[in-house]
Amino acid sequence: MRIHEYQAKRLIAASGVPVPRGEVAATPELAREAAERIGGAVVVKAQILAGGRGRAGGILEASSPAKAEAAAARLLAKPLVTAQTGPEGRVVRCVLVEEAVDVERELYIGLTIDRSRAEYALLVSPQGGVDIETLAAGKPGTVLEQTIRPAAGLLPAHAERAAAALELSGEASGRAKDIAAALVRAFEAMNATLLEINPLVLTRGGRLVAADAKAEIDDNALPFHPGLRELRDPDEGTPAERAAAAAGLSFVKLDGDVGCVVNGAGLAMATMDLVALAGGRPANFLDIGGGVSEDAVARAFGLLASDTAVRSVLVNIFGGIVRCDLVVRGLIRAAHGSGVSLPVVMRLEGTNVEEARSLLTASGLPFALVPDMETAAREAVRLARAAGGPR
Amino acid sequence: MSILVGASTRVVVQGLTGGQGTFHARRMLDYGTTVAAGVTPGKGGSVHLGVPVFDTVAEAVREEGVDASVIFVPAAHAPAAVVEAAEAGLRLIVCITEGIPVHDMIRVRETLRRTSALLLGPNTPGVIVPGRAKLGIMPGPIHRTGPVGVVSRSGTLTYEAVHQLTLLGLGQSTAVGIGGDPVIGLSFVDVLALFEKDPETEAVVLIGEIGGTAEEEAAALLRRGFSKPVVAYVAGLTAPPGRRMGHAGAISSSGRGTAAGKITLLETAGIRVVRDPAGIGRAAAEALNA
Numbered sequence: 282m283r284i285h286e287y288q289a290k291r292l293i294a295a296s297g298v299p300v301p302r303g304e305v306a307a308t309p310e311l312a313r314e315a316a317e318r319i320g321g322a323v324v325v326k327a328q329i330l331a332g333g334r335g336r337a338g339g340i341l342e343a344s345s346p347a348k349a350e351a352a353a354a355r356l357l358a359k360p361l362v363t364a365q366t367g368p369e370g371r372v373v374r375c376v377l378v379e380e381a382v383d384v385e386r387e388l389y390i391g392l393t394i395d396r397s398r399a400e401y402a403l404l405v406s407p408q409g410g411v412d413i414e415t416l417a418a419g420k421p422g423t424v425l426e427q428t429i430r431p432a433a434g435l436l437p438a439h440a441e442r443a444a445a446a447l448e449l450s451g452e453a454s455g456r457a458k459d460i461a462a463a464l465v466r467a468f469e470a471m472n473a474t475l476l477e478i479n480p481l482v483l484t485r486g487g488r489l490v491a492a493d494a495k496a497e498i499d500d501n502a503l504p505f506h507p508g509l510r511e512l513r514d515p516d517e518g519t520p521a522e523r524a525a526a527a528a529g530l531s532f533v534k535l536d537g538d539v540g541c542v543v544n545g546a547g548l549a550m551a552t553m554d555l556v557a558l559a560g561g562r563p564a565n566f567l568d569i570g571g572g573v574s575e576d577a578v579a580r581a582f583g584l585l586a587s588d589t590a591v592r593s594v595l596v597n598i599f600g601g602i603v604r605c606d607l608v609v610r611g612l613i614r615a616a617h618g619s620g621v622s623l624p625v626v627m628r629l630e631g632t633n634v635e636e637a638r639s640l641l642t643a644s645g646l647p648f649a650l651v652p653d654m655e656t657a658a659r660e661a662v663r664l665a666r667a668a669g670g671p672r
Numbered sequence: 673m674s675i676l677v678g679a680s681t682r683v684v685v686q687g688l689t690g691g692q693g694t695f696h697a698r699r700m701l702d703y704g705t706t707v708a709a710g711v712t713p714g715k716g717g718s719v720h721l722g723v724p725v726f727d728t729v730a731e732a733v734r735e736e737g738v739d740a741s742v743i744f745v746p747a748a749h750a751p752a753a754v755v756e757a758a759e760a761g762l763r764l765i766v767c768i769t770e771g772i773p774v775h776d777m778i779r780v781r782e783t784l785r786r787t788s789a790l791l792l793g794p795n796t797p798g799v800i801v802p803g804r805a806k807l808g809i810m811p812g813p814i815h816r817t818g819p820v821g822v823v824s825r826s827g828t829l830t831y832e833a834v835h836q837l838t839l840l841g842l843g844q845s846t847a848v849g850i851g852g853d854p855v856i857g858l859s860f861v862d863v864l865a866l867f868e869k870d871p872e873t874e875a876v877v878l879i880g881e882i883g884g885t886a887e888e889e890a891a892a893l894l895r896r897g898f899s900k901p902v903v904a905y906v907a908g909l910t911a912p913p914g915r916r917m918g919h920a921g922a923i924s925s926s927g928r929g930t931a932a933g934k935i936t937l938l939e940t941a942g943i944r945v946v947r948d949p950a951g952i953g954r955a956a957a958e959a960l961n962a
Contacts, residue, residue: 365914394774396854396884396921399781412926431775432782472775474854501853501920502773505748531918535910546852546918547826547881550907551949557910558948566911568918571809571827599828599835601797601811630835631811654832655950 282498284512285328287377289476289494296467298460298478300491303379312353315378316346322381325352329371330517332495333363339373342381349378374516382490387480388447389413389424390461392468401429401468403439403461407448409480435465449483456489472502472509521584528580530569537562538665539658540585540594540623542578542612544569544603552597555654561662564591571602578611579618586615586623592668593624595661597654600631609637613644624664625649628657674801674846675821675866675873676764676790677740681805684709684732684762686753687744689720692768696744696809697721703806708736729760740764742798742807747771750794751780758789765857766807767793774920777855784857791857795919796849797827808849810834818843820956821867823860824879825852825886825921829907829949833877836953842960845873852919854883860890868898875901875960877952878943880934882908883922887934895941901959904938904945905952906931 290300304315305328316323327339334340339361341352353376360370389409395402404413405425413424425446427439440458449457460481468476475497482492503510518526525532531546539556543549546568553563565588569581585591598608612625625648629637641648651657683700687693688710698721701707707723709732716727726732729741741757743750743766750769757765772794784791792799798808802815810827814835820842824830827849834847848863850856860878867873880887887906894902908917908924908931916923924930935945946955 394778394854397859397886397889399778399855401778430782431778469775472773474774499774499920500916501747501771502775504771505773533912533915533917535912543828545826545828546922547824547829547879547907548832550881550911550917550922551829551832551905553910554907554947555949563910566915566917599831601828601831602809631814631831653950655948 282500282503282513283330284496284498285330285514286326286494287328288512289496290491292471292496293464293467293476293478293491293494296470297463298467298491299489300494301379301382303377305375306353306378307357307375309350309354309357312376312378313346313350316343316349319378319380323349324379324381325349325356326377326379327356327361327373328375328377329361329366329373330514331363331365331371333365334361337361337363339363353378372516382482382492383485384482385485386483388483389479390443390447390464390481391475391477391479392464392473393475395428398428401431401465403427403429403435403443403465405443405446407446413477413479429465431469435462453483453487453489460489471496472499472506473497474499521588525567525581525584528577530567530577530581532584533566535563535565537564538590538592539661540564540588540591541567542569542581542585542594542596543567544571544573544598548597548599552595552654552658555658556595556662559658559662561665564588569603569608573603573607575607575611575614578608579615582612582615591623593626593661593664595657596625596627597657598629598631600629600633604633605629605631605637606633606640609640612648613640613646616646624668626651626657626661626664628652628654674804675863675870676792676799676846676848677801677805677807679804681740682706682708682736682738683807684711684729684736684738684741685744686711686729686741686757688712688723688725689715690744693744694721697723699812700742700806703812705805705807708738729757729762733760733762738762740807741766743767743769745769751776754780754791755783758784758787762789765789765791766796766798767791768796768798768809769793770795772853774853774855777853781855792848793851793853793856795853796851797830799846799848801846802844810847814838815847816843819845819872819874819960821845821870821873821876822847822879823863823867823876824849825881825919826879826907829879832949833879833905833952836950837877837956840953840957842953842957845870852921854921860886861893864890864893864898868900873900875903875956877956878902878904880904880906881919881922882911882917882924882931883929885929888937891937891941891943894938894943901962902943903952903955903959904943905949906934906938906945907949909947
């Protein structure tokens with residue numbers, strides 16, 4: 282789960298990372314009041330769950346409270362389109378009004394999980410303000426990677442290397458070591474899978490301050506940490522994705538026209554790949570999961586039926602824990618209920634497949650049952666083509 | 673021979689008396705697996721599915737000589753269950769549980785370093801040696817005994833591959849799910865090394881997916897030399913970057929962990945990578961006959 286910059290900053294500040302003085306504002310008036318309290322020049326930053334805000338005009342400087350109000354008015358309640366949002370952009374619901382920092386140098390410090398070693402990876406670079414992967418790819422050696430065993434924490438030697446890699450000395454070096462230690466504590470406390478300060482600004486006065494912060498929180502940790510769960514942006518994802526999540530389905534909207542209903546994440550991805558191989562484009566990733574109910578299957582089908590881009594549906598079930606008959610019951614109910622006559626191609630294998638076939642035949646629905654997933658994908662793509670553009 | 677599990681493996685099911693534990697332990701028993709004990713704290717002394725239940729894994733080891741565990745404990749308690757099994761001296765731990773926080777797994781891995789236990793998962797369908805033992809939730813009847821080792825990060829996609837092999841008359845020496853989470857126990861590299869040494873395994877099917885570096889590390893191992901043919905499939909060529917595709921570990925970002933990158937590295941290592949998930953079985957048959 283990605284969280285907003287202002288949320289990430291609150292969390293790292295609680296662990297001891299210096300952040301600029303700032304306030305969140307949901308209206309231009311509140312932005313002006315925040316700027317008045319902060320005093321002096323401020324930056325007004327659009328809070329959306331995507332990067333690339335600076336280049337897209339989502340971060341505005343304001344030398345007075347009146348200008349902060351005007352900047353907020355330009356950003357709020359409008360979609361901001363960045364390189365990472367897609368063409369529809371993300372609607373800005375609030376802005377972060379922050380004291381402007383005078384930049385001597387921009388640095389980078391971040392933490393991620395080294396999946397193979399089951400340790401943290403601390404990443405440090407003297408060149409911040411740019412995408413770290415771009416930096417690492419373009420100039421190998423400019424990014425220091427230090428693995429950290431969580432049980433031991435950040436050792437003094439690690440902190441020393443990090444400060445040296447940031448090309449800092451004297452008091453700033455000491456501050457950098459404290460920030461590295463604080464960041465490691467925050468990373469663990471917030472169950473993060475990614476935590477970046479980019480840029481970490483060295484001010485002309487020799488202070489270090491987190492000018493931006495980006496954090497991803499482990500979805501699996503949310504059920505156990507109500508405080509983290511509350512950070513979820515209710516606007517995150519498309520309406521269909523939110524409806525799917527509420528039904529306990531794993532769903533990602535894609536831009537094609539062949540709807541996919543599959544059990545299992547790996548098989549769901551493979552089914553998307555098959556659709557592409559057959560010359561079509563998948564409309565979604567959908568894993569109905571192992572413990573799925575008839576009702577959830579019906580809702581899954583309803584999600585696809587309500588998407589006008591979907592022109593055919595490919596059902597690919599390898600029944601193990603999931604019973605084929607349960608899936609078919611759910612689909613029959615949804616097809617009768619939705620009033621949408623989408624062509625459906627089904628490939629069913631495994632648990633209770635015979636019962637599922639009988640149910641299908643008895644239903645009288647024109648669902649095509651095919652013997653293997655390759656044929657199913659080709660047929661679904663053909664049907665989508667035959668149906669033409671969006672409904 | 674087989675890998676990880678043999679005919680003499682004695683299994684303890686942690687969480688035996690729960691819904692999932694009961695459902696799957698019954699099928700494991702039906703398959704012929706020696707489920708010698710169950711563990712549910714507070715239910716020690718009872719008998720469930722004809723299997724004695726203990727309060728702790730240590731008691732199950734002492735009384736029943738179990739050496740492998742299958743865990744069906746909810747995510748909140750599964751990390752402690754893994755650690756308990758490892759500290760009780762079990763050789764193999766199969767953690768079926770999905771939804772364990774990654775930071776919890778990092779702490780578990782730290783603890784496992786002090787033991788000799790091998791961990792499969794979490795979020796794995798488990799491991800099966802066809803005809804002999806099933807430690808997991810995979811459908812037994814689709815498998816048959818034979819020469820192909822299967823290793824995968826996925827559940828149903830593994831069943832799909834196994835089904836294709838079986839339909840072509842190709843059985844499996846062992847089919848192993850390593851799990852779909854970002855931080856897991858045994859990796860592709862570990863399992864490939866076991867298949868390399870297993871005389872019953874004549875070819876390997878490797879099923880990867882987007883996210884992480886497990887396939888890249890497998891490619892590095894295979895490039896150094898592997899005596900058996902390997903056929904691979906990597907799911908997610910059409911998956912958008914930055915989006916989690918079901919499995920907690922299935923996410924690519926900033927050009928890292930993509931299916932295309934993994935496929936290229938595996939092919940550079942001389943591995944046949946099939947693009948068509950319906951063609952995994954055929955490719956394995958060709959590799960064996962080559």
